[in-house]
Amino acid sequence: MYTLHYAAGAASFAPHWLLIELGVEHQLVRVDLSAGEHKQPAYLKLNPNGVVPTLLVDGQPMWEAAAILLCVAARHRERGLAPEVGTLEHMTYLQWMVHLTNTLQPAFIGWFYPERLAGQGGDPEAAKAAARERIESGWERIDAALASGQGYLAGSRLLAVDFMATMLMRWSRNMPRPATEWPAIRDYVSRMKTLPSFRLLYEREGLTEWA
């Protein structure tokens, strides 16, 4: 049994979407970030980083969105969202998952919370500009990969990594140059949005923007 601790539109968006797409039974626990619930001892016991998401798998907590995606997709490999380990498809899948979580995802912290990266006495505007540059160069690479690829990030079929990529693309929606300004990304996003699981996710999280 899965229990996802989530906040609407946050890093829990991709794991939540994957659970819906897989059609596996799960419960949701909403974490009120504005009330600081994620910094309370009860939540820190589950996730010492004090961030969402946390997924309980048969009561055992697991954190890090990308790890959750890899793990849950692999546990339900028969549903076709995780490649077979050791194949070329698996190689590309892992490469993008790690790249997204290692490069683009932290750059968003710099964009949304520049003061955290700038530190005391640092310049938040400079941190924000650097984050924007990193994010946009990420879109450049992803757009090129999609343009010369077979429709999805790791090849010709939808895999768990596509939920991660789309979540990050969504996060750029209010930036001066959102991801959808890159043509291959725009086409990819419109296809991802046609998944019935995307609609369901929006309903369950009460989201409206970027629908």
Ligand SMILES: N[C@@H](CCC(=O)N[C@@H](CS)C(=O)NCC(=O)O)C(=O)O
């Ligand atoms: N690397 C973590 C990052 C999670 C993360 O930063 N979550 C944000 C929401 S998008 C959060 O909970 N922020 C609250 C905070 O930093 O206080 C993951 O992918 O799970």
